[in-house]
Amino acid sequence: MADRKFISIDGMGGDNAPLIVVEGLERFAQRRADLHFLLHGDEAQLAPLMAKAPTAAARTTIRHTDKSIAMDAKPADAVRRGKGSSMWNAIEAVKNGEAIAAVSAGNTGALMGQAMFILKKAEGVERPALAANWPTRTGVCAMLDLGADIAASAEQLVEFAIMGQAYARVVNGVANPRVALLNIGSEELKGHESIREAARLIRGSNLQMDFRGYIEADKIGYGTIDVVVADGFTGNVALKTAEGIARMMSDMIKDALKSGPIAMLGALLVMPGLKKMREKMDPRKVNGAVFLGLNGVVVKSHGGTDSIGFEQAISVAAGMGESHFRTEVEDNLKRLVASTSAVAPVAEPSEQTAK
Amino acid sequence: MADRKFISIDGMGGDNAPLIVVEGLERFAQRRADLHFLLHGDEAQLAPLMAKAPTAAARTTIRHTDKSIAMDAKPADAVRRGKGSSMWNAIEAVKNGEAIAAVSAGNTGALMGQAMFILKKAEGVERPALAANWPTRTGVCAMLDLGADIAASAEQLVEFAIMGQAYARVVNGVANPRVALLNIGSEELKGHESIREAARLIRGSNLQMDFRGYIEADKIGYGTIDVVVADGFTGNVALKTAEGIARMMSDMIKDALKSGPIAMLGALLVMPGLKKMREKMDPRKVNGAVFLGLNGVVVKSHGGTDSIGFEQAISVAAGMGESHFRTEVEDNLKRLVASTSAVAPVAEPSEQTAK
Structure with a gap:
């Protein structure tokens, strides 16, 4: 060969x-x-x-x-x-x-x-994730984990962020992907501790990542974020919800356009405009979820x-x-390990001094 | 007064x-x-x-x-x-x-x-929940918790099911609401233990509830379930995802119908048919989330x-x-307590016999 x-x-x-x-x-x-x-x-x-x-x-x-x-x-x-x-x-x-x-x-x-x-599993990866693209107003957004597992620790969410960033680069061609953690927005109740801890870990690391904090699910479509990170249960629920609503609305549009002879005539006239939407929301165009890690x-x-x-x-x-997805991820995981271990040597002497 | x-x-x-x-x-x-x-x-x-x-x-x-x-x-x-x-x-x-x-x-x-x-909190209720309606092909479906809290134990999910059932009766007029737990469907990985335990608790109780097991988020729109139960984080993510996709698709339809003079003429003809969909998906029509409990x-x-x-x-x-929402919930909570405590007296004598 x-x-x-x-x-x-x-x-x-x-x-x-x-x-x-x-x-x-x-x-x-x-x-x-x-x-x-x-x-x-x-x-x-x-x-x-x-x-x-x-x-x-x-x-x-x-x-x-x-x-x-x-x-x-x-x-x-x-x-x-x-x-x-x-x-x-x-x-x-x-x-x-x-x-x-x-x-x-x-x-x-x-x-x-x-x-x-x-x-x-690839070296350094604790938990593989399922990633796929999600249509937005301006293009697509990578999302993971979509259900490779049901839960994720803070460290695993950081891993997902690293793998998602590399995916957005190599599959979607985004040079510097904007990464965010999926969260809910009710003030002090902001999401699970694992999500908040993941945000702290990313901010405290020297990962070369354009990290934008949290994103609420209704904002994904705006196209302002390139990688959305969630645990597999939440990611799968969001994906399925989106599929369900998109299908329901598409069916309703089809029904509306066939609701009578006048509507059918109108449908012919609006079809070219609607085609763009149908293409964008066509699940076939975003088919293909990748097991990362x-x-x-x-x-x-x-x-x-x-x-x-x-x-x-x-x-x-x-x-x-x-x-070069795997190299991307490997480099970033090394950077993460380096930044994590870089904290320890600094902390130790000062603790000794304190004694 | x-x-x-x-x-x-x-x-x-x-x-x-x-x-x-x-x-x-x-x-x-x-x-x-x-x-x-x-x-x-x-x-x-x-x-x-x-x-x-x-x-x-x-x-x-x-x-x-x-x-x-x-x-x-x-x-x-x-x-x-x-x-x-x-x-x-x-x-x-x-x-x-x-x-x-x-x-x-x-x-x-x-x-x-x-x-x-x-x-x-009402007597017997451990955790209040936020409930609201969700549009489906055939009407509406009640959903809770939409974010009163971020997590829920198995027992709390059962409470949500009881409150949701009463809500569907008194707000939506469904005589015998079909209740399901929101879950993901990847075979053996079926969701968190709390969800599976909640299903076991409901099945093992003498709650008068038409419990239908699990539902995946893409099936909510089918209108085959009247009450969908989830923890507040998951429920909120699903709600926000649905809002986001519905808004994105509505905007795209609007753009399509204004994309040129021919499309605008067609829009006039298809409008009566589309109006039904717009009304159904109109977030104002399902506005008003209730704090239950x-x-x-x-x-x-x-x-x-x-x-x-x-x-x-x-x-x-x-x-x-x-x-009579509160009476509904109180009656059902009593039934739940009765069925839970009914297990103990039966178990105890047989254990004593075993000794």
Whole structure:
């Protein structure tokens, strides 16, 4: 394989696999002529589909396996009994250095469990996090943790901030990302102690980070912050809330535009303007959540996405796989360790003097 | 005052007080000819405004005070030094039995602090909660806690469920509310232990509650649940996220409908259909969050609302004040205590037998 770069793809994960996986792959291959692909799964199903995806087929190696992970598999079972499945093999190709990143639309917990087991946590990272983009008025904002775990200590929130900053740089191309901690704003009741402690830690460190303190969830859309940090439970609730409201409003708009012949005529006239909004709020355009903090890139696509969404997830994987993300994070973690340990030597002598 | 029912109103709280307070009061008075009002605040400012609100004026008593609570007041200061302010007096009228409910658009923390101090917690309630309605496809869904506190134990979540059930009955008129705990859905990682324990407690009790287990935030809009229960931090983040996304999408629709002469013509044609959506998602229509679990009804209006929103907040206060909410909650709390203590006597003899 020498100098050819491969993306490793779980052909069997997701509600509409393998069809939308192959269609998404074909779309992506048409955009990026320089990348190659490893496609893991049942060759009997994949080969006929690939025959209809000529651009991708020319650069795709099918890696056959009969085994795949069910969408309702439990994470522990997926780790214990998942070896040799299409998901497992997709991740293992990253570990072996055959691929720069893996993508799957399969079960989140299973993917997370297998990725953690196979790739292990990166050095210095205590807790990996799931990151993805969130649409704003002016572009996108990276958000993490979206549910890799349910809780996070102050130190782990600082880690998330560091990883989120690197993600915003390499995936979103923001040179100096503005980072904030998600919090609530009722005066003295300002959020959990872990959040306030994380703010103190970041301010007291020599991290090169444009840290902007707290952000309330209703302000994320303003586009004034590039990275929003939360524990996995809170981040997941916020993400799901946003998805739910956006879907409800989109459905209501559709109903309104079809509510009668006059409205339908009007709809034709307003459509070009509304298209911009629909594109911005299109969940497919922000599909592809990345597990940050592992020794290798694994991207989780929404299980119910279509080929456009899966194409986007491959695109995120390629962007992360080709980037210097890990160096970014490593450098910042070193800076954090340095600033933490720098405090101790200063404090010790003065304490001794006090005695 | 005999048999006349009064609503007690903080005339000076909110970004646009006292103007929108009086305008909202006038709107409400036109709807409800049977209620009377105590209006607390600076008479020099209130009297000229009331002169332009004849319907309300005929049934309003202005209670003068020079003192008001600043929008950025700290809760502790509001309690320590707030006595005699328009907010304080509005709440005190409820304590004294002069009014059936109090309304303020002032600082949330200050209102919460004063309400707790003046009215005290209702018997059997460990932690009051802030509840409000959330728009769904089919109507509204009650949600609590929206930020009265930041955390909640399993027992407190059960309390919230009981209070939310009563709220859905008396404010939303749902005979048998379907209650669920807000949770995340990543398989084995299903949420905090407190949430799972709360589910066990409710299932193991003899509460007369249509308990539906967990709900993910993206499903709230489906309208299949009438009461969503969360700790105050999570509830507040969900609420703010929903507000932010709804506002962003509304702004984008507005921009789209004004994007050129053809779009503007189309906008005229689609407007009647879109109006339904705008009304449904109009935050003013769901304005008025109630502090549940105190000895008396206190309603918090959004600080930045207009007269329509403030009218709605008074309406919520009237509905709660006239209802049998407290009896509902008391009965259910007794049932909970009975079912909890019912477990012990059964367990004890069998343990003794084991000895």
